Amino acid sequence: MTESRTITVDALARVEGEGALHLAIEGNRVTDVKFRIVEPPRFFEAFLRGRHFAEAPDITARICGICPVAYQMSAVHAMESACGVTVPQPIRALRRLLYCGEWIESHVLHAFLLHIPDFLGYPDAITLAGDHPDPVKAALTVKKAGNAIVRLLGGREIHPVNVKVGGFYTIPERARFDALAEDLGAALDLLTGYADWIAALPYPEIRRDTPFLALRQGAEYPYCDGRLVSTDGIDAPVTDYERVIEEVHVAHSTALQGRRLDGGSYLTGPMARVVLNADLLTPKAKALADGWDVEAHATNPFRSLQARIVETVFALEEALAIIAALAPDTEPSVPVSPQAGVGCAATEAPRGLLYHRYEIGADGLITAATIVPPTSQNQQAIEADLRVVAEGALDLDDLSLRDLCEHTIRNYDPCISCATHFLTLTVDRKGRPRAVVPSRLRGR
Amino acid sequence: MQPRSRRPKLAVWKFASCDGCQLTLLDCEDELLAVAGQVEIAHFLEATKAVVAGPYDVSLVEGSITTADDAARIRAIRRQSRRLIAIGACANWGGIQALRNMADVDAYMAQVYAHPEYIDTLETSTAIADHVPVDFELRGCPIDKHQLLEVIGALLAGRRPAIPHHSVCVECKRRGTPCVMVAHGIPCLGPVTQAGCGAICPAYGRGCYGCFGPMEAAHPAALTGELAALGVDAPAQHRLFQTFNAAAPAFQAAAYPEPAEGRR
Numbered sequence: 001m002t003e004s005r006t007i008t009v010d011a012l013a014r015v016e017g018e019g020a021l022h023l024a025i026e027g028n029r030v031t032d033v034k035f036r037i038v039e040p041p042r043f044f045e046a047f048l049r050g051r052h053f054a055e056a057p058d059i060t061a062r063i064c065g066i067c068p069v070a071y072q073m074s075a076v077h078a079m080e081s082a083c084g085v086t087v088p089q090p091i092r093a094l095r096r097l098l099y100c101g102e103w104i105e106s107h108v109l110h111a112f113l114l115h116i117p118d119f120l121g122y123p124d125a126i127t128l129a130g131d132h133p134d135p136v137k138a139a140l141t142v143k144k145a146g147n148a149i150v151r152l153l154g155g156r157e158i159h160p161v162n163v164k165v166g167g168f169y170t171i172p173e174r175a176r177f178d179a180l181a182e183d184l185g186a187a188l189d190l191l192t193g194y195a196d197w198i199a200a201l202p203y204p205e206i207r208r209d210t211p212f213l214a215l216r217q218g219a220e221y222p223y224c225d226g227r228l229v230s231t232d233g234i235d236a237p238v239t240d241y242e243r244v245i246e247e248v249h250v251a252h253s254t255a256l257q258g259r260r261l262d263g264g265s266y267l268t269g270p271m272a273r274v275v276l277n278a279d280l281l282t283p284k285a286k287a288l289a290d291g292w293d294v295e296a297h298a299t300n301p302f303r304s305l306q307a308r309i310v311e312t313v314f315a316l317e318e319a320l321a322i323i324a325a326l327a328p329d330t331e332p333s334v335p336v337s338p339q340a341g342v343g344c345a346a347t348e349a350p351r352g353l354l355y356h357r358y359e360i361g362a363d364g365l366i367t368a369a370t371i372v373p374p375t376s377q378n379q380q381a382i383e384a385d386l387r388v389v390a391e392g393a394l395d396l397d398d399l400s401l402r403d404l405c406e407h408t409i410r411n412y413d414p415c416i417s418c419a420t421h422f423l424t425l426t427v428d429r430k431g432r433p434r435a436v437v438p439s440r441l442r443g444r
Numbered sequence: 445m446q447p448r449s450r451r452p453k454l455a456v457w458k459f460a461s462c463d464g465c466q467l468t469l470l471d472c473e474d475e476l477l478a479v480a481g482q483v484e485i486a487h488f489l490e491a492t493k494a495v496v497a498g499p500y501d502v503s504l505v506e507g508s509i510t511t512a513d514d515a516a517r518i519r520a521i522r523r524q525s526r527r528l529i530a531i532g533a534c535a536n537w538g539g540i541q542a543l544r545n546m547a548d549v550d551a552y553m554a555q556v557y558a559h560p561e562y563i564d565t566l567e568t569s570t571a572i573a574d575h576v577p578v579d580f581e582l583r584g585c586p587i588d589k590h591q592l593l594e595v596i597g598a599l600l601a602g603r604r605p606a607i608p609h610h611s612v613c614v615e616c617k618r619r620g621t622p623c624v625m626v627a628h629g630i631p632c633l634g635p636v637t638q639a640g641c642g643a644i645c646p647a648y649g650r651g652c653y654g655c656f657g658p659m660e661a662a663h664p665a666a667l668t669g670e671l672a673a674l675g676v677d678a679p680a681q682h683r684l685f686q687t688f689n690a691a692a693p694a695f696q697a698a699a700y701p702e703p704a705e706g707r708r
Contacts, residue, residue, distance in 0.1 A: 013493030018458065040460045040510045041565055042541040046552035052683060058653065062540050062688065065464020065586060109470060113491065124492030126480040137477070144473040155644040157471055158464040158586040159655070162648045170649040332649075406493070 014114040048369040069102035070349030072163040074356040082343025090330035091167040100319040104146025106350035110413040112139030118407040119201040145187035167333030188316040212272035221280040265380040268352025270307035285314035301411040338364030452501035455487035459507025464586040465532035498524030508534040522576035530572040533585035538569040542691035585655035585688035609660040615643035636662040657689035664698035
């Protein structure tokens with residue numbers, strides 16, 4: 001039997017940005033998989049040239065309305081690295097707190113409002129709320145608590161205004177953080193109360209063995225610092241990012257040749273972080289991860305939902321710990337004078353590693369910018385997953401298969417607005433060996 | 445509650461953007477389920493895969509027009525929409541991606557893409573109103589959620605949204621924030637920027653950076669003299685306006701006072 005059929009989704013729903021899916025099937029074989037990014041380009045890396053280095057956090061925030069803190073954090077750390085500045089511990093702690101807020105709101109948005117409807121067969125969370133109002137209402141409460149952190153410390157939830165190279169413009173009064181802590185504690189209890197409900201969701205059984213890549217800092221679960229580590233042996237400073245990713249690609253296109261899962265891919269994001277930093281989770285998050293045996297299920301992409309919940313619990317506990325230990329009378333920022341040079345940084349966005357690299361002149365003006373968002377890095381692995389999932393489910397009718405493929409893509413919480421400037425790679429992939437990051441970097 | 449079929453149909457559309465303005469709707473944690481009870485969410489891809497065919501009573505449009513396909517798509521959306529609201533700086537003025545309008549797009553392509561020939565893009569990023577009639581423009585990068593709820597509520601009630609057109613300065617006065625420019629010598633675009641954010645930046649000790657775009661009858665030329673007096677040199681003054689609303693006519697004059705190389 002050589003029945004051929006094509007599954008196409010022109011506009012993926014419940015993802016951030018515009019994406020499309022194309023799947024070609026011949027008989028019992030998937031012959032073509034494309035997770036296409038159709039979002040039009042906006043040229044951030046081009047118009048960043050000539051801007052002042054202090055403008056980068058506000059400008060790059062606009063790459064993504066869902067993870068603006070991640071862009072601001074990668075930008076400020078890259079600029080501080082270029083200028084030879086390390087911020088003092090109290091500022092570092094507040095940056096982690098801000099990042100906790102973004103993880104909470106982004107993870108809960110994705111898990112409950114965008115992803116769980118797939119597991120239970122609903123088109124969206126609003127319809128889900130018709131039959132299951134309590135978890136949806138609980139999720140909105142937890143999400144709000146995360147947003148409240150970003151709102152207090154950042155000034156507003158989307159495109160916060162209080163972040164600058166060197167620290168913050170202002171540190172809000174202590175009492176306002178304490179008020180926040182009450183809501184965060186309540187959110188923590190509320191969310192952990194749904195652990196059994198989440199564990200009982202029907203998880204499709206899929207196995208794939210893509211290596212994971214994440215930051216690892218050694219003393220704390222990673223946000224803004226650490227080394228690049230992977231499950232297949234990478235251990236390198238972030239300054240080696242472009243070299244490491246080259247090596248990852250080269251190594252895997254050799255080692256994995258002949259395997260059905262494509263060579264060269266790796267995954268970043270919640271599951272990668274949990275696997276590589278499980279020992280650094282806070283107590284309740286650790287108990288949840290152990291109880292769910294998240295690490296043992298890491299080869300199943302559908303279990304990423306649980307990793308995201310574990311990280312939400314972590315972020316709530318971490319935020320509470322940071323607030324409890326806030327240093328009094330902290331200077332909001334340290335001065336940063338521009339000096340000619342190169343600075344790079346990677347931080348852990350909700351969806352995975354976000355790498356920024358800038359060259360600046362002695363006048364503080366940016367002369368080159370490179371931004372590698374998480375979804376660009378995950379794109380190849382998403383396509384590999386789609387192939388595995390689809391080939392295991394070819395007896396489904398087109399509509400059910402399409403739903404399953406969309407569910408598979410949502411496992412990664414893809415952030416397509418961010419990934420847009422990787423459009424060429426999607427196109428490049430036709431008919432020649434796949435590259436993750438390197439071809440683009442070599443093109444510079 | 446009205447029967448389901450009688451609820452107004454709300455659609456949310458995305459063009460070139462960061463998704464932040466439509467996310468504002470999902471950030472209405474206290475109001476989201478209530479809003480969903482009042483309107484039929486007929487098209488909102490960021491939130492649901494259920495799509496109801498048009499026509500739509502209200503379309504919220506995020507993002508700017510940067511491709512020929514999108515120029516055709518917004519016309520089709522307009523034909524299906526009784527009311528069309530452009531939300532946010534991208535939809536109102538072309539957004540930060542409109543910086544290309546004053547640059548050489550071919551050079552931009554070469555800087556970002558290894559294979560520019562694969563890229564389908566227009567040389568400009570333009571506002572929704574440059575392509576179709578728009579019933580209301582909600583300002584902001586991003587929009588403010590209280591203003592968004594006010595617009596949706598007003599449309600449901602059949603009245604005009606109560607959105608102020610005065611400057612951010614008024615909001616600082618109301619909030620009791622001392623003027624950062626007068627008190628601390630911090631450059632601020634508040635005097636020429638439309639209110640709506642709640643004057644967040646000055647409350648956090650920094651100058652307004654104009655993300656809500658020019659207020660009605662803004663006169664940036666009067667402000668640039670003050671900026672110069674605070675030691676902001678001409679290129680830095682221009683950059684202050686070359687951000688999220690750079691293509692708004694009142695800001696464009698301040699952002700690009702002289703013909704620049706590559707300018708069309």
